[in-house]
Amino acid sequence: MLIKYIDECLSSSEKFDGNGYVLQDLINEIGKRLGYSVIHGRFKGKKGENGFDGLWTAPDGSSIVMESKTTDIYSISLDTIANYRQQLI
DSSP states (O other): OHHHHHHHHHOTTSOOTTHHHHHHHHHHHHHHHTTOEEEEOOSSOOTTSOOOSEEEEOTTSOEEEEOOOSOSSSOOOHHHHHHHHHHHO
16 A cells, blocks of 8 residues: 555646655655654645755664655755764764
């Protein structure tokens, strides 16, 4: 069902209000099911605060900063992700 819902979020013919927020929750749910401890990020960025979509921590303590997008029209720089990571450390 997760794949079906993700496909609906990403399909250009199935767009709906809030599809990016739903996609973010679905991706974080996948992280939980893979065994990560998941901290949900913000749905909307707030100036001066970390804007990651999710922080996944594995049982061994390693972490993944998760960022999801419903389109490739807008990209996020790796510097931004690196800054999120540095702030979290």
